[in-house]
Amino acid sequence: MGHGSKYHRRPGSLGAKGPARVFKGRKMPGRMGGERVTVQGLTVVRTYPDRDLILIKGAIPGPKKGLVIIKNTVKA
Numbered sequence: 784m785g786h787g788s789k790y791h792r793r794p795g796s797l798g799a800k801g802p803a804r805v806f807k808g809r810k811m812p813g814r815m816g817g818e819r820v821t822v823q824g825l826t827v828v829r830t831y832p833d834r835d836l837i838l839i840k841g842a843i844p845g846p847k848k849g850l851v852i853i854k855n856t857v858k859a
Contacts, residue, residue: 820844823856 793812797805805811825841843851 823858827853 794809797809822842822844825839825843828838828840830837837853839853845851
């Protein structure tokens, strides 16, 4: 898909000839992203209550200045 190709999520052959339908889970074009992601096992390193900062060790998903919900982990 290099050199400026505009063929990214368009359907090619749908593969099904006999059943005359599209199988569930077939990779098709459409909206991607926007789902909630949970990451476990991150560590709170330090908190600064006067500056409203929490330092977390690990990779936090989402965009910059996005909303992050911090909870206790279920797994140890």
